[in-house]
Structures are given as C-alpha cells and as structure tokens.
Amino acid sequence: MPKYIWKSISDLADDVKSGKTTATELVEKSLELIEENEEFKPIIAVIKDGSLKRAKEIDSAIKSGKKVGRLAGVPFIAKDNFLVYGADTTAASNILKGFDAPYQSTAINKLEAEGAICVAKANLDAFAHGSSTENSDFFTTLNPHDKTRVPGGSSGGSAASVALSLAPFSLGSDTGGSIRQPASFCGVVGLKPTYGIVGRSGVVAMGSSLDVIGPIAKNVEDAATVLDVISGKDGLDMTMIDRDKESYSKLDKTIKGKKIGLIKEYMDESVDPEVIKVIKESVDKLVASGAIVEEVSLPLSKLGLPAYYILCPAEVSSNLSRYDGQRYGYSYKDAKDLSESYMLSRDVGFGDEAKRRIMIGTYVLSSGYYDAYYKKAQVVRTKIIEESDKAFSKFDFLVGPTTPTTAFKIGDKTGDPISMYLSDLMTVTANLTGCPSMSIPAGEAQGLPVGIQIIAAQRKDRELLGFAKGFEELN
Numbered sequence: 001m002p003k004y005i006w007k008s009i010s011d012l013a014d015d016v017k018s019g020k021t022t023a024t025e026l027v028e029k030s031l032e033l034i035e036e037n038e039e040f041k042p043i044i045a046v047i048k049d050g051s052l053k054r055a056k057e058i059d060s061a062i063k064s065g066k067k068v069g070r071l072a073g074v075p076f077i078a079k080d081n082f083l084v085y086g087a088d089t090t091a092a093s094n095i096l097k098g099f100d101a102p103y104q105s106t107a108i109n110k111l112e113a114e115g116a117i118c119v120a121k122a123n124l125d126a127f128a129h130g131s132s133t134e135n136s137d138f139f140t141t142l143n144p145h146d147k148t149r150v151p152g153g154s155s156g157g158s159a160a161s162v163a164l165s166l167a168p169f170s171l172g173s174d175t176g177g178s179i180r181q182p183a184s185f186c187g188v189v190g191l192k193p194t195y196g197i198v199g200r201s202g203v204v205a206m207g208s209s210l211d212v213i214g215p216i217a218k219n220v221e222d223a224a225t226v227l228d229v230i231s232g233k234d235g236l237d238m239t240m241i242d243r244d245k246e247s248y249s250k251l252d253k254t255i256k257g258k259k260i261g262l263i264k265e266y267m268d269e270s271v272d273p274e275v276i277k278v279i280k281e282s283v284d285k286l287v288a289s290g291a292i293v294e295e296v297s298l299p300l301s302k303l304g305l306p307a308y309y310i311l312c313p314a315e316v317s318s319n320l321s322r323y324d325g326q327r328y329g330y331s332y333k334d335a336k337d338l339s340e341s342y343m344l345s346r347d348v349g350f351g352d353e354a355k356r357r358i359m360i361g362t363y364v365l366s367s368g369y370y371d372a373y374y375k376k377a378q379v380v381r382t383k384i385i386e387e388s389d390k391a392f393s394k395f396d397f398l399v400g401p402t403t404p405t406t407a408f409k410i411g412d413k414t415g416d417p418i419s420m421y422l423s424d425l426m427t428v429t430a431n432l433t434g435c436p437s438m439s440i441p442a443g444e445a446q447g448l449p450v451g452i453q454i455i456a457a458q459r460k461d462r463e464l465l466g467f468a469k470g471f472e473e474l475n
C-alpha cells in the first residue's frame, strides 16, 4: 500500500518555512504520486499548472522574507463538489461537465490563505448521492486495500487519495456519512464537524440542512489542523454558528474517567460479527485506559435512516432544480422550446440516482403527501435530536462501528438502492442531529480496515478530536 509517508501537516509547513524543503518539491511529489496511482482512479482532474504556480509564489515569498501561512506549501485534494479555480467543478455529474466555477468555495479560500495548495479534484458519487463512488457518472474509484472493492462514498476519491498518500489530506462533504463511511472503508481518519461551524459556500449543495464539510487525513492531529483552518465565519453562508474560540489543535487526550456510551442498536446481529469484534476490542482498550463504558440504547436511531431518506431527497429535489440547462452546465442542443430544453437537459444530464432522489423528494413534498411523509420525518428528526441530547446528558461520547460491514465488492449493491442506503445506517443520525462525529481506524477484518465511530454533543469538536487522539495512541 502507501509507498510514501508524509510528515504531519504542521511539520511539512515548518519544513517549507525553514527552507528544509520547498512548496514546489511538495507539490511535485504529490503530482508524481497521483500519476503513479492512476490505476485506482481516485482523481477526476489534476490542477498541475495552477498548483505549481502557487507553490512558486510561496517559495519566493519565503525567500524574500515575507510572512506565509501555517499550511505553507502543503498540498491537498478536494472532492470535486468544491468550487476550485484551475479545474472544472463537475460533482462527478454529466450535467456539470465542463463547468468552470466563477468563484471559489470558502473552505478552499481559507486553506489557500494559509498557504495550502489544491493539487487535484477527487472522484465522488455524482452530486454526493451514494456510498461507493459507483454513482459517479464518470468511473468508479477502487479501494486501495483491495481493487475489487469500493472505497466507500460519496467522498470515495478523497478517502482513497489519503489512503494512497497522494497528499497529506483531502476535503470531503458529509450529508449522511460521506466522509466517515469511506474513511472507514479506506482505513483513514474522517471528521464530520458540528453542522454550521464550517461554511458551505461554494460547495455543490446536496441536503442543505445536513451538509457538512470536513477533512480526511492520516491521523487525528492533521484532521484537527485542517478543521482549525476551514472553520469559522463565512459571510456567504447564513446557517453558521460560532466555532470554538480555542484552537481545535489544542487537544486534551484524556481517556481516564470519560463516560462512553456504546450504542446497543449498532452492535446487533445485523452487523458483520468481524466488525463487532474489532469494536469490542477497541472498547476493551478504552476500558483498560480508564474510560467508563456503558451500553446505551438509542431506539430511535433505527428510524434515522428512513427519516433521512425522506428529508435528504426532499432537499436534493429542491437543490437540483437549478440545473435546468439554461444557466450553467449541460444544455440539450436541439430542443424545440424552453420547456423541452428543461426536460431534455435534465433527462440527459442527470444520472439514475439523481433522478430517483428528485422523484422521491418531489413526491414527499407534494401537497397530497407532505403531511404523511415530509412532516412526519421532521417530527422523527426532532425526536432523534431529543434522544441524542438525553444521551449526552449522561455520556461524554457515544461509540459504535462506522459501518455495518467492511468495504463491499464493486457491483454488489448496484441496482439495489435500498441495500446501498443501508450502509449509511450508523452515520445518518449525526447528520440529523448536527453532532460532530469521526471515523478512526480501529483494526482489520479479513485484511480490510474497520473504523470506529465516535460521536460527541454539538460544538464539542475539540473534545471529540482530543479523545480520538487519545484512542489513536492506544493502537
């Protein structure tokens, strides 16, 4: 597997600043690794000229004694639903093919302001709908641990990129698990921060009340560094809450005395026994380090998935209405009038999963069915939030597996959307509640990575990262 080991993000930046290495060297290394690993197909577009140009600018700023940021020269890869200069933003969809964004996403701007350099755009399920990257309109990414298996999704390209060491970190988006599930499948760290602490401007919207941007990295410390840079005010996102005033890199690794709830419903017979075994071993390690672990039952968590698959498509159907073939992206050329142009542009441009979600979403929002489906799902969401709040009045963190299985075979779930949706069983709840949640490598089952999911109460991102770091050091 990875033939190259990057130093920590902070060490890389320090090396660039002290002249031990240069931004150009780091970017060239990343570009070389991307080329060497093409067979895994994690990347949609490489930003070669743009990234080398930025690296040169940083190097000459350092040479002339100018101040550079805390991520000076560090290369990274963004999921292709982030608007980035220097490459098209396609969201892995045919309807956005060739779309050259006129502005850049806030998260990318914040990283660039600190000197980080985006070298490539990673593959995903089109519009982030999916759990395997098989819904990409272009190609499927292969799991770095086993080429016959999926890397997870929708941020599969971002997770595979980090597992392959193409760059020290990548960015993903998580609407129902899309950072944590692929991180678990690829054996890397994935963080979904609290909803609203990272601005969403310039990221192709999926389900706006659920979408969260976060890092995928090799270790917890790097994930914390990235969160510290990308979080905080985004004048273009009206749904934000204040971030922690303290740096997210200031981590308290204490495990002793922490109260942990092991989620009963995520440890039942529907979960692969090999996965359960790894999680139980992790729990034993936590107990041996002084954590107080108790089983906690969250009966409503089982309703998370059905509620999510009503609320998410409802928001998807609204967000995707802007792709009408007139304003940007693909437009059907031979339509006889405007109405036919809308229809045929969307018909040809959208893939099956986008169409499925548009239809489900439109249905549950329609006047005859709104009360029966959408409104009920919102009530369920509120009840789930109450259940989660109650659990966090007793526990510091909730833990369980990130996914019910390890990475599945390519093709195993295609044509069976329900079974694909079931792989989100354990991740969607944290999106419905807005709570921060991480997947950390916990072990292996039959040679494939297994991730443990750690969830904290809203705004406890720093505490979550600290505890995760403590856990990481036990392995």
Ligand code: GLN
Pocket: 128, 129, 130, 131, 153, 154, 173, 174, 175, 176, 177, 178, 179, 206, 312, 424
């Ligand atoms: N797999 C989930 C879905 O298809 C989550 C996707 C996501 O988080 N973007 O909706």
